[in-house]
Amino acid sequence: MKTSLRRPLILAAAGSIAAATASAQITLITDNFETNSSADYTVAVSAGDGAQDFSFDYVAAGIPAAPRSAVGDTKGLRLTVNTTQGNQDAATCFHNTAITADVYRLRVDVWNNFTPGGTGTTEHAHVGVGGDGATFNQIFSPISGSGAFIGFDGDGDSGSDYRWFRDPNNTPVGETDSTTLPNTHPSYLGNGSNNTGAFFQALFPAPPSTVAGSPGNIWTTVDIEVDNTAGLISFYFDGTLTYQGSFANRFDGLASLGLADVFTSVGDGNQFVVFDNFEVVAGGGLGSSYCSANANSTGVAGAMSATGAPTAAANDLTLTASSLPNNSFGFFIVSPNQGFVMNPGGSSGNLCLSGAIGRYVGPGQIQNTLGNGGFSLVADLTAIPSPTGPVATNSGDTWNFQGWFRDSSPTGPTSNFTNGLSITFQ
Structure with a gap:
């Protein structure tokens, strides 16, 4: 017609x-990690074989300033996992501010650090919303988490380089998939989960990324937009819509930043993630x-x-x-x-x-x-x-x-x- x-x-x-x-918008969380803000967070770990440095001077360590940092800002939140024991390990830092807004947006700059060709390199950074403050986030082996979060690595070496998790309590009526959603789920928008896919190859070319299709040894800005009224959650890398899915109920709760290593091999000390310029804006x-x-x-x-x-x-x-x-x-x-x-x-x-x-x-x-x-x-x-x-x-x-x-x-x-x-x- x-x-x-x-x-x-x-x-x-x-x-x-x-x-x-x-x-009007209301800023609920803002943290540039220039000072030690660990008192504002609750940390959930699995093996506990790592560290959370809430005021890590990454510029002094040779990492360029994050793209949204103010002039003179040099610090961020640095997370390490599975540093000595050879165990699967995860750490999730939940900000203690409870979020109940109908519409809100989380934004954070992320640096996935690794040594090209090194051992024990594949670790997944996580950014999440609606968390319970007690359950660490991990997209597989084993699957663990609350609310919703996206996990992604920097070296493109897992086959599941990008995946997202939706708590079973938020599964829409008529759907059967929950927790880490399969990469064929409609919410993946046909982009899949592997760094070799055309979408991710175009999003993160090498250079500047170390491995094409993955944000390794570069800064990327991650956004999660939550519309609790419409039941729609959207994930972005550098302003590009990557995944978008429906959910039931609400993603109220705690925003989180984390890192997980689902493999037992211990890295060479250069495997870590840095977060900077963390913010959550409500009434967005x-x-x-x-x-x-x-x-x-x-x-x-x-x-x-x-x-x-x-x-x-x-x-x-x-x-x-x-x-x-x-x-x-x-x-x-x-x-x-x-x-x-x-x-x-x-x-x-x-x-x-x-x-x-x-x-x-x-x-x-x-x-x-x-x-x-x-x-x-x-x-x-x-x-x-x-x-x-x-x-x-x-x-x-x-x-x-x-x-x-x-x-x-x-x-x-x-x-x-x-x-x-x-x-x-x-």
Whole structure:
């Protein structure tokens, strides 16, 4: 069925709707580890054959400053495991701040250190949310953990270089997979778990990484975005959406940083992980909703949300569409103008934009919900799409976003929309 999205979207507004501003964010955790902050953490270990150095001067040790560090900052959290005993070992540092926000984002810089060609090199760093403060995180052999976390190594030598864990209590209705999810799970977005995959080869080329496809001996910034309202968790490396999955209930609890060695071979002393610039921001949703969406074939209305920073200069914006049909493709649309058009082009939904409407349909921007019922996109504020070409966002600009997606109806295939979301950037 033909929809208005197959021709330029230039439609008249059906009323005046006031633009809203970006919502306030609250920083729950911020730690640059320049001073010893160990009192703020609870550490869970398995064999206990390692150390947690909460103010390790990694610059003095020859590691460059993390990309988000302030000038003069040189320290981070250094973790080691399985240093002498030849046992499987893990250590997870839970920040003692309990998180119960509906929407929040964890961000941390990570350095996976190892000696190329050395022994005992494969160790997995972990970054997690919703933890219980007592159970160490480990993606396999044995599987252990709470809440949700992602594990990844730096040397690309395990076959399961990237995996994520979802607590059984958060398994969605109708799913059977829990704990460390299989790499064929829809939440892996077809990217798999091996560093040899095309996605990871492009994400971490060598050089600068020591091993192509793995963040070894380089800094990478890891983000976990949690939307407890939509039941959607997203994992990013350097701003690139890597995994995204649904969950039941909530990921409330403790954020964590950790390291695990599932092999018994002892390394040469250069196997460790450094974390820096650890932060958790709550109330991370940006903007205000307007213009209600119609129910789609799931029986509920699609939801539009955004996380990131409210300032244009930060260029930090992630758009998310949730509560959508599974295995449906879609994309985001944007305009400086709001509007309202019922069932444009025969759609089952409402178009909430007007004027010059841009579409996120460039390379990698057309999304598929797979089995998650949603999709996300890291949007570049220096290149907002428009019918005449990309436009940069400036302080004071208001942009209105909406998700478009394929849907089904009793009469056959159709399309639908989420609600609208308006953001005024500072």
